[in-house]
Amino acid sequence: MASTDRFGYEWDKYDFILPHYEEQFLKWVYPLQKEDFKGKKVLDAGCGMGRNSLWPLKYGAEKVVAFDADERSVKAARRNLSDFENAKVDFGDIYTYNPNEEFDIVFSIGVIHHLKDPKKALQNLAKYVKPGGKLLIWVYGYEGNEWIVRYINPLRKYIFSKLPVNFVHILAYIFSFPLYLYVKIFPQKRPYLKQLKGFTFKHIHSIVFDQLIPEIANYWTKEQALSLFEGLKSIKSVKIYPVNNLSWTVIGEKIESN
Template sequence: MDRLMERLPLTLHGLVLDAGCGEGIDLANQASRDGVEIVGVELSKEGCRISQERTARLRSASVVQGDLCQLPLKDGCFDVVYSYGVLHHLSSPREGLRELVRVLKPGARIAAYLYENFSDRSFFWRWLLRVASSLRRVTTGIPPRLLYRCCQAASPIVYLLFTVPYQLLRRVPGGQQRAAEIPFRHAPGPFSLAADLYDRFSAPVEWRYSRAGALALFREAGLEELAIAKERGWMIVGKKP
């Protein structure tokens, strides 16, 4: 979320909704800001439990169990809504986004991070995405604990294949643009990618978007004054009329 706020016109203030807060990492980070009261909504009981434990000492944070497509919240009550890496895992991202807009105050902003579909990438990256998508047909059927262990084992390999080349290429004159196209470039260490890989290969549903498709999704939800940036996917902000 911090990176999104650096690049797009979004400031957290007042009552904020973290839509799909997972294990509460962003929820806890953003709850430490002055002038913010934040509510995290999460579907899974385990995610809610961990989020509650992580934010137990933060008076400005609370956790609610609920479905993003049927939020147990009143209309127009939030000053800011964000959903980072969740909408593209819903059976209907359009329905989920409309529900988030419903609980947003008029004139307030909503932000989301969406997977890109690599339609503007070279043949190599599109081919790599097809391979990963084919692999997902197998991994989504693996028991969660076993899959997570596989992701832990794969993390240093992915780090070596993607993160290290990024670190080298960005230091080469003129190589920054090519380096920015490399996935998993954000990893701080070889064993830090397990959670990202698990998210990528465990979710039963995955939608991906072109730049035009991401903007269309927000326009169809009735949002205006759209801003979009590419950062390992699409970060997008819109305003409710």
């Protein structure tokens, strides 16, 4: 079962939009603000159940196109975005997807770090950014996640990603239950753990499960995350921002054509 199928299982099971997703989205797309989406054409690459496409639509985007390489994810995104006539959800592979149009904002959130060839995916996405438009990705950071890289990554790579996904969903309780008790009982200083404190057990379980299912999960240093945009000849002014001191948002602008 490829990672896309495993994520499909997740998005089919956890397809509900939680209020907290808006705050999360705004952190992931910073420095973009709500107003930046108004009247804009937006592409969401690897949309999962569509939770990140929803907010640009609410902020008045002219059009949002979302795509994913898994049919269950596509169906869940279509359900979540069904109120918006200006939303379209396609089945497509990030390496080859061609929307046949250009967008003001192209983003890919939580996808690039799961890919075998992240640069190839970005080369493809860069083609569909309008001159003057933005290309934005959010990826896991290495800094602050060293323990995951050391202890959880090998378990995920050699054990969890090989087991049937419904069994991993059960095994995830081994981690989610202690984590839930820990964040609820003890005062938390770190921004991400503080955020978890307000979540339900089901939500925390879904986050742990999400961490255990993919075969590939790269945790990149600041330099490595920045270097993903190297070689994108049409993208300039690349900037990087930390999110919760655990992950990175990288954003660049498409050069204006002469």
